[in-house]
Amino acid sequence: MDFDLTDEQRMLQDSLQRLLAERCSFEQRLASRDEPGGYSRALWSRHAEMGLLGLPFAEGDGGLGGGPVETLIVMQALGRVLALEPYLPTVVLCGALLREAGSPAQRDAQVGAIVAGERTLAFASAESQSRDDLADVTTRAERDGEGWRLSGTKRFVLAGDSADLLIVSARTHGEVRDRDGVSLFLVDPGAAGVTRRGYRTQDHQRAADIRFDAVRLDADASLGPEGAALPLIERAVDTATAALCAEAVGAMERLHEITVEYLTMRKQFGVAIGSFQALQHRAVDMLVAVEQARSMAFYAAMMCSEPDAAERGRAISAAKVQINKSARFVGQEAIQLHGGIGMTEECQAGHYFRRLSVIEMLFGDTAHHLRRVAAGGGLS
CATH class of the missing domain: 1.20.140.10 (Butyryl-CoA Dehydrogenase, subunit A, domain 3)
Structure with missing residues (x-):
């Protein structure tokens, strides 16, 4: 494997390091953690201006078509300054879910807002009993006419208390821990029946426990193939x-x-x-x-x-x-x-x-x- 960076990748690395050196000092980080959402909205906007938020998305979806190495460069730079901005949950994790499971219409509706820095996302997957088993899902989504009813509780949702949109894993059929039967849904955190309890983690990041109490979802809230999302x-x-x-x-x-x-x-x-x-x-x-x-x-x-x-x-x-x-x-x-x-x-x-x-x-x-x-x- 060739671990050498290309000239374009080095330019990305250098420009990002300059930005973070200027805008994300230790003292600035301490101030940012007390802002709404626990991070600097101004710095998030600068990330958008630099194209960082569109880096891993396909050009056809409005992104820059970067790959895992470009993501590595960004994440390594963010790690050096202990960045608080929700790049990992929004761009990397939820971005990957949108790329893998999203329909063209769903990607068109979401990716542009992410790239512009206007929308953050969080993935609600973990539950009290699940530990690291992604198939251990007790949250349920049941058919309700043409839509769905979502009920359950998710724990330790990274940046979940400030996210503008949630991607939620739920079981649509089968038993707990069955690999078959897990689906994904796009959920508005402001919808009736959604309750978020945000908190600061020991590393001064933000997370949330989120409860879904018979939340009504439209048919187009389903993300990817029903029951085959695992x-x-x-x-x-x-x-x-x-x-x-x-x-x-x-x-x-x-x-x-x-x-x-x-x-x-x-x-x-x-x-x-x-x-x-x-x-x-x-x-x-x-x-x-x-x-x-x-x-x-x-x-x-x-x-x-x-x-x-x-x-x-x-x-x-x-x-x-x-x-x-x-x-x-x-x-x-x-x-x-x-x-x-x-x-x-x-x-x-x-x-x-x-x-x-x-x-x-x-x-x-x-x-x-x-x-x-x-x-x-x-x-x-």
């Missing part, structure tokens, strides 16, 4: 997992830089603690972990286009295992090398550690992905 959901979640791996690499990169800067500045016994060989070795071990994660993030991005679902899933799970291990190691080492100050609100290292801790659990923890790789017979 493979499409799995592919979209694989795409989002690969993007999350890239975000983690960006966060680990910056956390390593912050830690090395601290080692050169902090003095003990009259000398910088970075002069102690034992601490130098630990900083190098952190760098090795970051580079291991970087290579696996590129591998995951390359495998997003793999048509064989089983092979794609094994590869991305293997990447997530390495990302999780590296994230935990780099995060813990950074906190230990900073000492007690590392966990304070004033220290950037603690914020990166918290985000990496959440990333470790998102879309499946290490044990889940190890089981997935093992169940598929390992990597080919």
